[in-house]
Amino acid sequence: MSTQPRTIPAIVAGRLIRSPRGETRRVVTATGMELILPLVSEADATSIIATDRLALADLPTQEIVAFLYGAGQNWKSSEYVRRKLYIRDLVQCLGYSEKMAKLEANWIAMLLSSYASIYDVIEAELGNRYVLDEWIPREEAQIRAYPRGRSLHILPGNVPLSTTTSVMRALITKNSVVAKFSSEDPFTPLALAQSFSDIDPNHPIARAVSVVHWNSADLGVSGKRLVEDADVMCVWGSIGAIEWAARQARPDLEIIAFGPKHSLALIAELHEKHEIREAARALAHDVCFRDQRACFSSQQAWVQTSLDLFIPELVTALDVYADVLPRSAHGLDDRAARALTIREARFLGYPIFEGKDGIWTIIVCPADFASQHPLSRTLYLHPWTHELSLESIVDKQTQTVSVYPWSRLKHVRDRVCRAGAARIVECGMSNIFRPGGAHDGIFPLQRLVRFASTELPSSAFTKSVTVKIEQTKFLEQDRFVEFIP
């Protein structure tokens, strides 16, 4: 591995800027690699702001979907150089295991290539697959969805999938994109944008995407200009990121905030060994996928099944995942957070099960175990007793509740969703967001567009008034009340 600091490029309106045109900041990654990040310069901001924010407005949706599909097919190929470099960067710089990095690349390919799902999402969230391209009749009006213009994405460093999702949502709604990457992961947005240029560097989509960086504590003059120029802002990540966005926002700026959330699992009473094994494997997946850095990762599980039977199966399943999806590198801070949690649990006398070299941890504790969660494949396991009120274990910050077996859905769904949970899935499926599902309580595409309506003229009768609408005449004759249904 190179020990030389590595300079990260920026992308301005589709053009790769290899040498920083302004100030830089240095960060050290989880693997000890030093990165030099370019802070967005005046020239970069001016160039981005000068581009047409509605450059994609007249591009047919099918062309956008086809373009993304083309990029996705490249990502699907193990020979694609961009994919190889991306995997290398995740491993060498961010400490991902080879298998986990490959999985991230596969997910980028999957999202971009799933053209049918993209149409399904448009249909589900905006009501009609063609609404971005033409006027669609809707009761006594026709509606059409227009892009808001320039979308600014404050991206997370913990979940590459979120970057792809955020950028894709903006593009399929024909918004131009300014992606502000996190110092924790500059690689995903840069690789994604470059893969668009790989298809055609002059394509409007490639040119509609910029990838820049600023220090979140001090966005500087250029960052401020980009925030002020944005028509919609998608903010992913920590409470700090969300609060920052709220402070910067113009009163009319549409802010779409995702996170922070936490997720949990419910495992009902099981007796058959194969069922217990299946439940344990499903739960292990939801704990290990992305090492719990995602909001949908299970951090806690309530278990009705005998823990004496369940824990051995869970231990086996977590060991399997240590092999099939090895954990990413953990820096001093992550290990320190884990040490603090384990010391707290030990002090309180809770049973602890640990994988080899601390690769996973199970802490059997009451639901009100008070520690902050260290993530890093740590599961708080709680007995699910008859006295447990499901309403008490969720709140409005609960995102995903995963359930096993699926047949228990009807017993828990309304109780946890009424109390605040955003999403119910089968245990083991927490990372798969099905088309049609809401995301953190909203349908994001609706927030990325502006609906306009063309409403019927006076000659068209309304449903409740069977005559032509002649308002002046009705006022003159004082007949308005006759038309009230």
Added chain:
Amino acid sequence: MTARCLEPERTDAAGQVWVLDATTAIDTLIFSDSPYWYGLSLEVQQERTDRLVRAAFEFHLENCPLFRAYVEREIGLRGIGSLEEIPLVSTRAFKFSEISSVPASMIEQWYRSSGTSGLTSRVPRDRRSLERLVGSVHSVAGLLGRWDDDGAAVVNLGPGREHVDDVWFQYVMSLIEAIHETDSIIPSSLNDMERIAAACKRRLAEYDDLIIAGPPFYIASVCDFLEERGRPVQGESRITVLTAGGWKRVAGADVDRKAFRAQVRQAFNLTSEAQIRDVFNQVELNSVLFECSVHEKHVPPWVHVAPRDPDTLLPVPDGQLGIMSYLDASCTAFPCFILAEDLGTVVRGKCACGREGVRVDIVRRVETRAAKGCALTMGRLHAARQRQ
């Protein structure tokens, strides 16, 4: 409290050993007029640390059932070999557990942390622990300088002693009021800034020396104000600026300490950056660590400090970053054997200031990916429940 045999602290003329109890031994150190122990060799200091901490360990083993049960589970009750074997209590345990080594009737106050993360620790203090804290501040403050009680005044950028309530940080900062004439002003408005500048000028006219104490971000705000007004306070060699508390600005950016000192020196027209000192304390620690003139934080001999490897919890070599642990023998209210949420380093030997001993550098708070990502750790949910 159980009197416990410790070490021969003094001998009489005939060489007869006086066997003193632990209380006397530690109080002899704490309530001394000056931090004379920094003139002792490192070995002697460490020997005292070892004995005082062992005595404290025995005390809490007897008096804190939670701690005793913990020790029994972790290492049994066979006793410890080295101090590093003492099972550490995560400071997070204080956020939800009431950990005490004294009966409720002896607890003067449950103090809480400032709670910038949303979760606050609740930590008891009995009279003896509080008196030792005050005594140690009085003696260890000798690292800062020697002021006559009536020759120096204080401008404290915080609430006055009467408004302190149960926030530990504010309580510790207000201790200085017990020693010197103090103006307490929170710099939250332009008017407050004017009052602070006026108080500085007035106290400089009335007293030989002035101590300005407060969190770094408050001090920085006052400096910005003084710069705007053309640096009207002439501190020269008579002002000492004392910082304590988090090294984060409101926006969350780390404050560069060297740049900060240069800013403060200029704004107050100080003769030297040696007049700007930082102190460290947290609610789960009963002692205050003061910076010397070359900006090294010295550890008094009743406290054992060791950065640890997070996986093994074994001490890391001197100068290497680890998760900070403290074994503070001065506390009788709770077992002050803590694993803290800070990363830091330790060096030992002779300091450039001339003193011998152990010094620490608290580098930063533990920062996890969780704090930066979209996965909400459970803190807020539990914080809400804690409030209920």
